[in-house]
Amino acid sequence: MTKRVVLIGHPVAHSLSGAMQQAAFDELGIDARYELWDRAPIELADAVAGLRSDDFLGANVTIPHKERVVPMVDRLTEEASSTGAVNTITREGKRLIGHNTDVAGFKVALDRLVGRQKMPKQAVVLGAGGGARAVVFGLIREGFQRVIVFNRHLHRAEGLVKHFGRAAAHMELRAMPWHESIIESEIAKTKILVNATSIGLTADVSPVSPEVLNDELLVFDLIYARTRLLRDADAVGATTLDGELMLLHQGAAAFTLWTGQPAPLELMQGKLAEARAGGLRSAEGEPTGEPVVAAAE
Ligand code: NDP
Numbered sequence: 001m002t003k004r005v006v007l008i009g010h011p012v013a014h015s016l017s018g019a020m021q022q023a024a025f026d027e028l029g030i031d032a033r034y035e036l037w038d039r040a041p042i043e044l045a046d047a048v049a050g051l052r053s054d055d056f057l058g059a060n061v062t063i064p065h066k067e068r069v070v071p072m073v074d075r076l077t078e079e080a081s082s083t084g085a086v087n088t089i090t091r092e093g094k095r096l097i098g099h100n101t102d103v104a105g106f107k108v109a110l111d112r113l114v115g116r117q118k119m120p121k122q123a124v125v126l127g128a129g130g131g132a133r134a135v136v137f138g139l140i141r142e143g144f145q146r147v148i149v150f151n152r153h154l155h156r157a158e159g160l161v162k163h164f165g166r167a168a169a170h171m172e173l174r175a176m177p178w179h180e181s182i183i184e185s186e187i188a189k190t191k192i193l194v195n196a197t198s199i200g201l202t203a204d205v206s207p208v209s210p211e212v213l214n215d216e217l218l219v220f221d222l223i224y225a226r227t228r229l230l231r232d233a234d235a236v237g238a239t240t241l242d243g244e245l246m247l248l249h250q251g252a253a254a255f256t257l258w259t260g261q262p263a264p265l266e267l268m269q270g271k272l273a274e275a276r277a278g279g280l281r282s283a284e285g286e287p288t289g290e291p292v293v294a295a296a297e
Contacts (some may be wrong), residue, residue: 087100
């Protein structure tokens with residue numbers, strides 16, 4: 001019987017995970033089909049309940065459901081419970097296990113970004129959604145001493161900081177309001193800047209003006225494209241990285257959780273590159289209702 005793995009999001013039509021995961025199943029001769037399930041928040045609980053049947057190996061969960069799905073599974077791994085976000089579900093009998101492989105994906109990306117330099121201790125994170133939670137958890141685990149989180153809706157950043165309260169007790173983790181002058185002064189004090197908002201995903205805009213960037217910065221954008229932020233950062237001589245590596249490695253970790261087999265990384269990377277050449281700029285999921293535009297390379 002062909003097994004099923006589904007991506008649950010809203011919308012999901014332009015997701016890159018389908019091509020990457022299906023190619024990996026086919027390569028390893030695993031009889032499984034990766035399906036895209038576009039489910040509005042109100043349909044989420046039914047969709048998750050449907051995963052308990054024997055047909056399913058599991059699921060990916062993406063925008064906007066990563067936090068909402070947490071109470072709908074039976075058990076959370078350490079990464080999922082620490083972040084309060086689930087991007088991968090596996091099944092043990094009728095029980096569903098929630099994982100967060102974005103954490104592993106971010107770790108690979110952070111190591112690549114920093115390269116041979118000493119791991120910095122301070123970071124500015126833009127955004128406070130599911131992606132930002134994986135980033136902040138990764139930074140805490142990495143031993144960062146000061147992490148400042150900016151978000152358009154301050155209460156969401158405050159909720160994130162509260163969530164990590166105990167894990168971050170030894171360090172300074174703060175939520176700050178989204179004001180350009182405050183962002184500028186914090187970036188001036190830091191080495192790492194992470195964009196975990198979806199600003200730049202559907203339009204060629206940057207979350208910050210180019211003047212706040214400098215050549216000492218290491219800039220990571222979770223979006224899988226050369227966004228305006230990354231191009232502005234390149235222009236001032238900063239070190240930059242886009243979301244491809246994180247997307248690849250979160251997907252590879254999910255593949256292994258579903259199948260118990262190592263993921264064919266090169267093949268999956270090739271599929272992502274093909275999709276990129278085709279002009280898609282999405283990482284995972286697009287903000288509801290907004291069209292995806294071609295990458296401005
Ligand atoms: P969420 O929907 O959970 O969060 C979206 C974030 O973007 C929030 O912080 C939101 O702020 C902010 N935002 C959206 N639009 C605006 C705007 N116009 N102005 C200011 N802030 C805005 O999404 P995720 O956290 O899951 O994903 C965020 C981004 O990260 C996406 O682009 C996604 O593709 C990418 N991502 C990439 C991954 C990868 O593997 N490369 C993995 C996970 C995510 P507010 O709370 O105020 O609405």
